[in-house]
Amino acid sequence: MAAALVISAPASGVGKTTLTLALARAWRHRGLNVQCLKSGPDYIDPAFHAAATGRASVNVDSWAMDSATISHLISRGADADVVLAEGSMGLFDGVAARGVSGTGATADIAEMLGWPVVLVIDPSGQAQTAAAIATGLRDYRAGVRLAGVVLNRIASPRHEDLVRRAMSEAGIAVFGALPRHAEISLPKRHLGLVQAEEQAEIGKLIDEAARFVSEHVDLDAVLQSAASWSPQPVVNGLNVTPPGQRIALARDAAFSFVYPHMLEAWRAAGAEISTFSPLADEAPDASADVCWLPGGYPELHAGKIAANTRFRSGLRAFAETRPVHGECGGYMVLGAALTDADGIRHEMTGLLGLETSFAKRRMHLGYRLAALAAPMPGHKVGARLRGHEFHYSTILAQPDTPLAVVHDATGAVIAETGSRRRHATGTFFHLIAEDR
Structure with a gap:
């Protein structure tokens, strides 16, 4: 007890x-x-x-x-x-x-x-x-x-x-x-x-x-x-499908916002996670079958990310044949460019066309319910995903095919739909759970 x-x-x-x-x-x-x-x-x-x-x-x-x-x-x-x-x-x-x-x-x-x-x-x-x-x-x-x-x-x-x-x-x-x-x-x-x-x-x-x-x-x-x-017996545990069997996970000061229960659920389902650091100019593990870029503070490190050619070229090569997904800050890095708080534009990886800016702060905050219009790693078309969005960036361009129809907690449709292009997908919300 x-x-x-x-x-x-x-x-x-x-x-x-x-x-x-x-x-x-x-x-x-x-x-x-x-x-x-x-x-x-x-x-x-x-x-x-x-x-x-x-x-x-x-x-x-x-x-x-x-x-x-x-x-x-x-x-x-x-x-x-x-x-x-x-x-x-x-x-x-x-x-x-x-x-x-x-x-x-x-x-x-x-x-x-x-x-x-x-x-x-x-x-x-x-x-x-x-x-x-x-x-x-x-x-x-x-x-x-x-x-x-x-x-x-x-x-x-x-x-x-x-x-x-x-x-x-x-x-x-x-x-x-x-x-x-x-x-x-x-x-x-x-x-x-x-x-x-x-x-x-x-x-x-x-x-x-x-x-x-x-x-x-x-x-x-x-x-x-x-x-x-004392805990009561639980009939059903976590309803989480890992995005792949071997997951290359970006993990450093710029990519750190991922819910602990998600990583535990992936491992419990038998997935293997290998971490790499974009800030250390590391590429994702070539033996992985999916790459996941969590959120964090990429705007504080945008210049370094833009300069790290091994990371950028390695991620692009990975995305030629396998899925890559980004959440919030990770989504921004998958985009074409990120403008920092000083108004300096930094080229990102270009796997998606998204352009974001922190020069004019605009808070985006709240729960999100997304109905997938296309598959993303670990989730099929039509899946209802629940997550949370919190960032201060402004969307300058989001030209790719929307990934989902996204609602806030009141049921209102929002513009932050996420994007997909070939093997790359991204969302502004951090995934918490999928509806059973």
């Missing part, structure tokens, strides 16, 4: 990730095995979870996944002492239209699993009102149970006392209060946190967060508030 909790908040930017990492590392220092999960489509946080726990983390998503898939993914916590599911945005924030098993809200996961919620509350600029917010979150949905709160960015002892008194009057447990401590905040970038592998000092940063939280939060009380959980 594991102690299971959901870490959530009223909004983004309150400190969910920092608290999750700190709790995980603090309990790990006590000799406990901690398994983390990420509710929602964020592809960066699971790497931080792994750095904190030494165990791979995965996303669970109620909009894109059915309950059997979610149950299969959380079963990795069967041998853990503590399981922490970190939420995204605010506790009840999701899309307007229900997906496979919910709206993508953290509350869906908490209710589905029966795990109590620890709220991170930032009462900056307020005092007793923080208790009103916590009370509203506690009472908003009957199936979601609040374990208590951790106060973050407390200004002074008087401030803490006012908030604690109000929480007590509302019947809400306060597990601890964190004074303002900017040194433990994690660096940010326009798609969220800077990736864990980009931070050489990530271990020290998490250790400092664990020390800080241990001094100010009652770790025993938090554990005692958790649900006792």
Whole structure:
């Protein structure tokens, strides 16, 4: 049996990730095995979870996944002492239209699993009102149970006392209060946190967060508030078909956004994955039967990608006879050109005609449901794929045959259809699951 909790908040930017990492590392220092999960489509946080726990983390998503898939993914916590599911945005924030098993809200996961919620509350600029917010979150949905709160960015002892008194009057447990401590905040970038592998000092940063939280939060009380959980037998596991038997996967600082559960599912289905680095001017494995370019930050490395002739020529040779697929940043690299934030145009691989620009930032964000008009690696015509799109590029040209009819979470048709040309395909969304 594991102690299971959901870490959530009223909004983004309150400190969910920092608290999750700190709790995980603090309990790990006590000799406990901690398994983390990420509710929602964020592809960066699971790497931080792994750095904190030494165990791979995965996303669970109620909009894109059915309950059997979610149950299969959380079963990795069967041998853990503590399981922490970190939420995204605010506790009840999701899309307007229900997906496979919910709206993508953290509350869906908490209710589905029966795990109590620890709220991170930032009462900056307020005092007793923080208790009103916590009370509203506690009472908003009957199936979601609040374990208590951790106060973050407390200004002074008087401030803490006012908030604690109000929480007590509302019947809400306060597990601890964190004074303002900017040194433990994690660096940010326009798609969220800077990736864990980009931070050489990530271990020290998490250790400092664990020390800080241990001094100010009652770790025993938090554990005692958790649900006792053990996985239930799962009839069906992941519904994922690998794109090929031998997969050449681009993997470096420019190509890093791929959901961990997808790679695990490919391997579980018997596929072999060989990685290569376009930034190191490496070509895909010539013995592979498919090449996959994930998303990432190609705009930060566009000049180097354009100059790496061995990668570009090797990928073009590969695509002469075998399928190549790109997601988001990988799709952009498969295109004709990418213009960076400084307005400099860089020639890409030219396997597709797509041209994109970061000179004028335009955010594209949200869930995507794609009905394939043509096959792509691992998926047939007519397949309904669920994914998530998040980037700041503008489409200058998308001349090739559309790959799919793509809708957002409200059902509206969007222009980011993806493309196909000969053996090359690409999408702006990152694949999460296929409808059963």
